Amino acid sequence: MTTVAPPVDLNALLDRARTAQAGLPYGPRRAALLEVAARLRARAPEIVRANAADVEGETRRGTPAPLIDRLSLDEARVHAIADACAQVADLPDPLHRIVSGWRLPNGLEVRETTVPFGVIAMIYESRPNVTVDAAALALAAGSAAVLRGSASALHSNRALTDAIREGVAAVGLDPDVVQLVDSPDRAYVTELLSARGRVDLAIPRGGASLIRHVVDTAKVPVIETGVGNCHVYVHADADLEMAAEIVVNAKVQRPGVCNSAETLLVDAAVAEAFLPAVAARLRDAGVELRGCDRTRTFVDATPATDADWDEEFLDLILAVRIVDDLDAAIAHVARHGSGHTEAIVTRSREAARRFQARVDAAAVFVNASTRFTDGFVFGFGAEIGISTQKLHARGPMGLAQLVARKYLVDGEGQIRD
């Protein structure tokens, strides 16, 4: 069932996206999201059939099982994707908000308002749900979505995009507000990321190498997302039972996601009291420990290599290091952290404040699992990704972060002296 895709005229596609996006009204945007959800449910059987072709192709190619699982859709998963789309319709409109406003001494009235980005390009990997999540969030934020998923999910993404466009058209909007770059050719990614003036924002979602490729290649503005080398630091003054609960949760509850912990830092003062007990619980949960030399005097662990401190394992593996004090922990995080989420466990107000002030990351937790850095948990109702850069939004990006600003200035003939 491999289809040879015809060449894509990317600039024409982007221009259609721009035209479709211009002046998207609010009411129909909301209605479109509900209609898209309905079409996804109605077309679930054919979406699952299209997905089966992708899964078969990847299975034949010998793709590992966890990746096949990320790619696979059944009807229940399609319905869950449709539900998420419908939920976006219930979120408050992020556009037309007056963020600030004031009057200048010369009488000019300034309003800083929220406006759509325009055309948002999503570059992502095999999870087909991203196709719908990204289209729904872009549409809700008044922007057009140009989608470039993995070649391995092309049949699935076509079926999903068809359903989305049908829903958009059903409420009288231009379906070109959501378009798939329908080709497995990677040259289109480069072209998309070079389309200055036509693409207002590119968001990569996927593994570290995809994100690095996008950031290195892009000439359009990019929001870097998702790589999480997150640490939990157990301070000398920690409640050790609380610390063990947090460490186990941060590592084990869902090891394949970016906000799970990859390195445990233990203060030397509590290493002997803490490490053997937590190591037993981690090992019971199937976690492989990779420890520094000092760690290995207290617990059985594979010797950690230098590379382990920088690795996002996304698996049941935890690097463990004993540090001399709070500042050594802060220095380790500064050197190895990816700017995603960092946590300290402590009863000391001073240590908590110092850690939160000195650690540079999107989210810095005291006495809680790193797993809470998440748009849904934060109450945003949706998430396009977790920004690990400092420009624009940082941390979980929901609908409210997927907009730009515009100053509206009203006068009565003012000129400048």
Add this chain to the structure above:
Amino acid sequence: MTTVAPPVDLNALLDRARTAQAGLPYGPRRAALLEVAARLRARAPEIVRANAADVEGETRRGTPAPLIDRLSLDEARVHAIADACAQVADLPDPLHRIVSGWRLPNGLEVRETTVPFGVIAMIYESRPNVTVDAAALALAAGSAAVLRGSASALHSNRALTDAIREGVAAVGLDPDVVQLVDSPDRAYVTELLSARGRVDLAIPRGGASLIRHVVDTAKVPVIETGVGNCHVYVHADADLEMAAEIVVNAKVQRPGVCNSAETLLVDAAVAEAFLPAVAARLRDAGVELRGCDRTRTFVDATPATDADWDEEFLDLILAVRIVDDLDAAIAHVARHGSGHTEAIVTRSREAARRFQARVDAAAVFVNASTRFTDGFVFGFGAEIGISTQKLHARGPMGLAQLVARKYLVDGEGQIRD
């Protein structure tokens, strides 16, 4: 007086900047700005001497007079630069603000706070005042400044940077928080723009080609600034006397800056009544008109070429086009505008609202000159540049826009289910 600069170890320079930046306290930052201003004033004679070497070099090279003027410093200009630096010390601290905060259902308390970017790289052209402006704003925002000015201003920038670093050191701060990339070799620009993880933000300031080069080259986050192809649209229902005042002001008051108007769009309904009168006033002010065919039926003008609609003249030249109606004006701006500043002159509430809603630019004015898009005019007290992109800040960027965000999350042992 040409000095051969030794090779620069840029990574080491950036690491020193990072170390110097970490934990810059507020009180001394403010004191440093005042001390820097004092040292600039005290060293004004030697700064002017260093500048003379640059001016001499450029004069010998046959650089045009307006560029020589941009480069030139006399003692009065150095004092004005010092005054601007001292004024930054009076601005409210942009750091440690709680932008938003809430409690999650599980009891976690979330605070979204402002934090420094870290290391900010400024890539700029011959104006030496940017050296001090950028250093002062970065320092006030808690960041380190790594400065890369034009080779033509290298002696000036060395003298200015020496004074800045002396002022910083005088209050006990690490002078490496402000560093000059002391080499005319352009390879360092590429290296600086590729230093992911070491440079948190790059800001280009200068002409269109510099900005394009930076945006095309950078692998670090960039804020695009400054290119202004600004339009004034005189609507059918405009007060024509007000319109003439605004057009003349927007073009003539300071033609060499990005917020001056480059194209006048005149509604066909008022072309005959408006154009001859405004053309006479513009010509009296020395403005060359480049008109479309219809314009040239009403006034003498050079025939406009297609390229004129896209040109940022930065000079006493104005492209003039007659458009059929409001939507034709909006379409012209969408096609040719640079996203900086656009203005409509009208008495019609409906036309004003439609223009402001549909035109996509950092600032959209009704009945006022485009010249007001400016950090000082907007009341920001300073300006690092005017962002013409949609990511992060858009429009004039003052101190408040020169910060990033961080979520601080406080719990009591919460773990995720």
